[in-house]
Amino acid sequence: MLDIINFIALAGIFNICFFWYASTKMKTKPDPVKTLVVSFVFSIPLSFLLIAVYTTMLLYAAKIGASEDAMWEYMEQEELQ
Template structure:
């Protein structure tokens, strides 16, 4: 869970910095506050996607009686195939 929270936080920080940098390269300078708001708006769908995947994984783990570590291992094996 902590890895997921860190990933969401890092993606949010990346979006903020990216939009802020992009606003400095535009011909018409953007307002930093508006840029910050736009970057948060773009971070929200990513956060919901990650929360949805993690929640689905935990519900499936509860139904099958597996723990969180077993589910991560299962997902990694499926990814390799």
């Protein structure tokens, strides 16, 4: 669980830094603070999506009695098919 939280945090930080940096390099200079707020707002749905997928996976694993590692392996096999 800690890995997914770290991933979400890093993805959010990268998103915010990227939008902030991109806003400073545009020909028409938008306000970096407004761009920061917009990028933060767009990071929230991504975070909720990742949390929902991970929580659903853990609930399904608990229901069938599998471990977290078994669920990751199952998801990888499904992805390859």
